[in-house]
Amino acid sequence: MRNFSRPLTVLRGLALLATASVYTLAYAEINLGVLSECKDIASVVDELKKGALPAADECKLPQRNLEYTLMQRAGGKQSKLCLLKSTSVDLLSDFTCFRYSTPANGAMTCFRRARLKDITSYKQDYERKGATMVQDYLAAASQCKVSNGNSSVTPYVAFPKVLTFIAKFEFGFTTFIGNGRKTDSIIQHGYARTDASITSDIPDAIEYISFNISPTQKQSSVNEKKIGKWTIEIKKHDDYDKEINAELRKKHLRLLIQSIDYDLEKQSETDIPITKK
Numbered sequence: 001m002r003n004f005s006r007p008l009t010v011l012r013g014l015a016l017l018a019t020a021s022v023y024t025l026a027y028a029e030i031n032l033g034v035l036s037e038c039k040d041i042a043s044v045v046d047e048l049k050k051g052a053l054p055a056a057d058e059c060k061l062p063q064r065n066l067e068y069t070l071m072q073r074a075g076g077k078q079s080k081l082c083l084l085k086s087t088s089v090d091l092l093s094d095f096t097c098f099r100y101s102t103p104a105n106g107a108m109t110c111f112r113r114a115r116l117k118d119i120t121s122y123k124q125d126y127e128r129k130g131a132t133m134v135q136d137y138l139a140a141a142s143q144c145k146v147s148n149g150n151s152s153v154t155p156y157v158a159f160p161k162v163l164t165f166i167a168k169f170e171f172g173f174t175t176f177i178g179n180g181r182k183t184d185s186i187i188q189h190g191y192a193r194t195d196a197s198i199t200s201d202i203p204d205a206i207e208y209i210s211f212n213i214s215p216t217q218k219q220s221s222v223n224e225k226k227i228g229k230w231t232i233e234i235k236k237h238d239d240y241d242k243e244i245n246a247e248l249r250k251k252h253l254r255l256l257i258q259s260i261d262y263d264l265e266k267q268s269e270t271d272i273p274i275t276k277k
Contacts, residue, residue, distance in 0.1 A: 029115070030122045032133060034189040034209055035141035035151065035175045040091035041187065042146045045177060047088060048106040048213035054082045054099050066111075066166055066194065066202045067096055073165035081162070084108075095209065098162060106185070106213035109160045111167075113203040119170050119191050134173070141175040148183050151175040154190055157253075160210040164250075167192035167206055177213065185213045233263040 035041065059082040062068035067083060074081050084097045087110070095110035122130055138151040154172035172190020176183045188210040194202055223234045241257050 029118050030130075030191070031207060032137040034091065035173060035187060036137065036144065037091045038144035038146070040089040041144055043089050044087075044092070044108070044211055045146050045185070045187075045213055048108060048211055051106055053101050054084065058085055059083055059101075060085045064096075064202075065198065065200050066206075069195075069198050069202075070098070070162070070166045074162060092209065107211060109162050109208065109210040111163065111206040111208040114191055114205040114207040116193050116204040119193065119205055123171070138173060138175075141173070144175070146177050148176050148178040150183075154188055158186075158188065159190075159192070160188065160208065160212075163192060163206075163208060163210075166198065167194045167208075170205070172208075187211050187213075229266050231265045233265075234260060235263070236260050 062071050062083060071081060080101045082099045082101050087097050092110050095112045097108055097110035099108045141151040142149050152174055154174045156169045159169035170191045170193055172188050174186050174188050177185035191205060191207050193205050225232045245257055
């Protein structure tokens with residue numbers, strides 16, 4: 001296992017042994033040292049914010065069965081999916097990464113081999129030992145400068161769409177990118193079990209990292225109201241809702257999402273111009 005620039009937290013199996021950088025349990029290994037890799041995370045976010053498309057010579061042909069299956073199920077060449085030859089940060093050095101070669105797309109999803117038995121052990125032991133370490137992990141991720149200070153457990157409906165072709169979500173973590181409460185960009189890190197119908201030479205699980213960074217503001221309808229010293233901004237995220245609802249329909253879930261942000265701000269005396277006091 002490579003050395004991280006920050007302490008790496010790893011969960012292994014059943015009996016807990018703690019050092020300054022590693023938590024060891026007997027039979028499972030779960031990496032809790034990704035979203036808190038602030039320097040590498042910031043580097044990838046800055047690159048994706050530029051919105052530049054991957055050039056043809058940055059893409060390669062699938063080399064492993066899981067890569068090949070994902071490309072074929074996503075639509076082959078028609079999918080405009082680019083399997084990247086390399087990435088610019090050490091954090092992703094042993095991950096397989098994909099990007100879409102479509103305009104204004106700041107998304108990148110990466111995965112590497114994992115073991116289903118490790119995921120099972122983690123979930124079985126979560127309440128007794130894993131929960132506290134997850135809280136510490138999310139707190140560390142929230143401290144990164146690119147984060148808006150919020151990190152949380154990932155709901156299964158937010159599992160990256162490109163990975164649904166080869167895997168089923170097990171658990172994950174999300175950190176939100178931006179300043180303050182307003183954000184339209186997220187980074188996910190988690191684990192998934194691979195599709196058992198892909199029978200040849202694949203791992204039974206994967207660890208994934210997914211960046212969804214908006215180079216441009218997603219379409220939103222904004223309505224601002226002022227009540228006394230209070231300003232209320234009501235924002236509906238039309239594009240985001242469309243994407244999520246499309247995914248819910250694919251999963252045959254009878255749900256409809258409409259997301260609305262309410263931002264309340266009170267004007268202080270120091271914010272009022274002297275001419276209006």
